[in-house]
Amino acid sequence: MSIGSDAGDAGTSWPRVAVFGAGAVGCHFGAKLAEAGVPVTLIARPAHVDAIRKDGLLFESGGQQRRIAISADTSPEPVRDADVVLFCVKTRDTTEGARSLVPLLKPGATVVSMQNGVDNVPKMREAGVDALGAVVYVAASMPGPGHLLHSGRGDLVVGEYGSAQAPSARAAAVSELFERAGVRCKLVADVRGELWTKLVMNCVFNAMSAVGRSRYGPLVERPDTRAVARDLVDECVSVAKAEGVPLADADTLYEAALKLGQAMAPATSSTEQDLSLGRPTEIDSLNGYVAARGEALGVATPVNRALAAMVRLLDVARR
Incomplete structure (x- = not known):
């Protein structure tokens, strides 16, 4: 080797x-x-x-x-x-x-x-x-x-x-x-396109799992959280396109996210784990990153921005 x-x-x-x-x-x-x-x-x-x-x-x-x-x-x-x-x-x-x-x-x-x-x-x-x-x-x-x-x-x-x-x-x-x-x-x-694909998955599950103190399974079973997941995917894809990163279309990534949630139904996100243990989260590299890049590129990201803000509030409160 x-x-x-x-x-x-x-x-x-x-x-x-x-x-x-x-x-x-x-x-x-x-x-x-x-x-x-x-x-x-x-x-x-x-x-x-x-x-x-x-x-x-x-x-x-x-x-x-x-x-x-x-x-x-x-x-x-x-x-x-x-x-x-x-x-x-x-x-x-x-x-x-x-x-x-x-x-x-x-x-x-x-x-x-x-x-x-x-x-x-x-x-x-x-x-x-x-x-x-x-x-x-x-x-x-x-x-x-x-x-x-x-x-x-x-x-x-x-x-x-x-x-x-x-x-x-x-x-x-x-x-x-x-x-x-x-x-x-x-x-x-x-690896950049693959990293962005993973970022989309993280943005779908990390903040919602943390704010809702939920495992992945319920997030893909409930119609309301699936709708939020779809909004998150759409925003991430829009920012990636503005960045010039080659990425699959939103429909494909949304379906991939649902399959991932089903395959990892018992799991909780690393963000939820960090909050539970009183550790600082990585939200500024996840939903917060998408929101920040969206602002810089003129792309609206209201759902990512809101979830990132809520995680930061929980982060401060629990620490």
Whole structure:
């Protein structure tokens, strides 16, 4: 593999992987790689690291539990030895997190942004890290220290951020890494359209799930919330078109959102989880981002704007 390798189980050659900012997303994909024999280190908060070092990562999915042995550290030092760094910090920490990586990355290491939002890679480049973009589709949460609860899906899309005619070698290597580990990972030349497609899904579910304290299922079952979802999709598509981003039509994306909600019916959004735990949300990278870009581009986004404002009010009140 072009991104470096290390001897794994049964002589399999794997790159060394560090998961920087290992919350629910990072723990899920780090665990899937570790189970395949990839040498993975989770860089996470002390409570999670202590629990994982003591008993392994508790992985709960489909009513079944298992414990996965995986390295964990509170220090970013494992980045120095990593061939691949999965960058999983919250969007509000993108710039600071990227700057902290700069002196640690070894030559040739590949960094993959596995975050919500559509503008993380440009921010990372400004901070000195030329990252790949990835679109993450997984419903997961951390209900306790070292405890991952997986509620649905678990697949990725990876590619360069910018106009490219064909997938890059490093993106192909990352896709191969996940595919070999049993994680579906679609490879694309330019990830921007895929990031915007995911943004549309996030704008449909994150704020409504948070404001209504609802799982995804009821949001796609009720006629009134489906109508709000349709308005959200229409606004997002209008802003994307004004940005010049190639995106599917609103009808297609609305149907995709309904299918996603049905497939992930038991899930709650990361925004709802952040509010419940008293953590700052990423709403300014989701509905708030669409509203802000809409204002800059002269596109009306009243539903995204209203939901973003309500989430901010809840954010302040709960913290």
